Amino acid sequence: MIERRPALTVLSHLVLVLGVLIVAFPIYLTFIASTHTAQDIVQAPMPLWPGSHGLENYWAALTGTGEGGGSNAPVGRMMLVSLVCALVITVGKISISLLSAFAVVYFRFPLRGLCFWAIFVTLMLPVEVRIGPTYQVVADLGLLNSYAGLTVPLIASATATFLFRQFFLTVPDELVEASRIDGAGPMRFFIDTLVPLSATSIAALFVIQFIYGWNQYLWPLLATTSEDMYPVVIGIKRMIAGGDAAVGWNLVMATAILAMLPPALVVILMQKWFVKGLVDTEK
Template sequence: MVERKGALARILPHLVLLTGVAIVAFPVYLALIGATHESSVIANGQMPLTPGGAALDSYYRAIVIGPSRTTREPVGTMLLNSFTMAMLIAVGKIAISLLSAFAVVYFRFPFRKAAFWMIFITLMLPVEVRIYPTYKVAADLGLLDTMAGLTLPLIASATATLLFRQFFMTVPDELVEASKIDGAGPMKFFFDTLLPLSRTNMAALFVILFIYGWNQYLWPLLITTRDDMQTIVIGIKKMIVTSDAITEWQIVMATAVLAMLPPVLIVIVMQKLFVRGLVETEK
């Protein structure tokens, strides 16, 4: 009796978890399978669960040619745009946040508290809320359809600033003093000591911010109109909505799979640092 109960108690959590995995993984599986069939198969209302034979063709057409009737740009360009945007956003956010946290924590300047609270308040104003004024400013500065316009408004980041501020405050004051005595000025201390100590935090943040940048939809939709500036997230959306042609589902699926790859790769590559950055408390 007791043993049977024990066995059930052990199996049940696994069943729950497996169900969860299945729910998450099934759409991904469908996308993988969908990309391997001829365009006519899905268009006819079938959704096969076994792979077809058109995989190479689908990916080739997606990456190099693009679905000619809708987006006009190959997915390769979109991937590059998305990657550039996500990289600039992640790196930019980290650089700006590091410097502003450094200023707020280590320097006594007039209105330091005010500056800190203003940064803090922007937490309550994400892009979606301030989208009209931000668009107006970007347009007036002539940033429409440029990479700068795409990334700059998304770079200012209160979250990362706060995170680095918290981290910097745990760095012992004596380390600053030792640096002073060792003849390191403020920026030298920043680069020689603070940056290396923030390495794992930066890695964790980079992963999160890269995915944040990669998944941007609303802002790129507004700021870019040129086809060669399109990001992959918008590209997928445009491929689906067609008024005068059949949606090429196999290419949409292939594009979706391709869109998933870079964030997955980033997570895998930075996994070790990422986890350490989230859990590490030792200084």
Template structure:
């Protein structure tokens, strides 16, 4: 039996509250800044309470009806580009990883283990190492300023393939034999048996890969030369690269708050599945 110590309980809760405040306070300041005018934010000290310009600031960046440099950027278009990019990357990674892990585990062919280790070794090669030849391939195929150019080089995932392979190895052989006796094809076995068993792992990977795709900056910076194909991360960077005299921090903070909403919504809506996929040991 574990005895509870009231002092340790208070101490642990205090540490949690301090950590929560350190995380939430910058977000609160960004939210407050998005509700004031640029002139107010230029003064000292910074306001700590919300202002009355929130609706005007968000309408300016989404509708493009403001007069400043930041208000003229297509923020709504950038948000849609980031959303499409994140969805394509996350879904593409899951589909390709599922199929590759399924082939490695359930099909017997020559050099099967070599193929798996060739995929696994790519974990040691970050995007920066292969970015020049990858860009050359994308340019040769004419995929600059396209969703294919933004997403295809980022779809393959050795980590997801490894996780699905390890999960498939825990599936009892009796399920495979039963599927064969019933005359199920390999794809039918994958669709009717493996996918339902993998739903928590798929949900956890979807959350991770969605955030990974949403936060991409370096690769879109290379393959997006048209403003209409900028993701929101590049849009925020462009807002603060025009010199101190042109930076409208109220609009920048409003854009940053909008940029946080989709990944936060994905995490909140899929929180149960995400946690279960990471810690659940039942197969």
């Protein structure tokens, strides 16, 4: 039986509260800055309480009507681009990974093991390593400043393929035999049996891949030159002007808060499925 010690309980809670404060304080400052004017923010000391310009700043950021030396592209359009890219990357990664893992596990063909390990080895080749050739191919195909150019090079996932393969290997052979007896073909078995069994894993990967797609920075930085196709992460960078130009830090901070909302909502709404997909062993 575990002995309860009040002193350790208090100490553990103090450590947790301190950790939360350390993580949350920059977010709090960002929110506070988004409710003041740019002149108030650059004053020393910066205000630590909400101002009266919050709605005005958020509306100016969403519509692109603010002032500043950097880009004034509408943040609403940027968030739409980020949302479309994140969803396409997420759905594409999960779909391709499901099908590739299904083929590797349930089909017998020459060099099957080599094909799987060729997919797995791509984990050692991140986007940064192959970004030059990838950019050349995308440019030659005329896909710059397009949704296809932003998503197709990022749509495959060796990690998800590996996870689905490991799960499919745990599916009892009796299910395969039962499906054959019932007259189900390979795709019917895949759709009616494997996909429902993989629901929690799919949910967990959806959260991870959505955040991955939403937070992409390096590839969109190269693949977009038009303000109409800026994802919100790139938009924040473009809003910060260089040199002596004035920066509308209130609008930058408002954009940063808006950029944090969709990933946070996805994590909050799918937290139960996310945790279950990572720890559930009775699948």
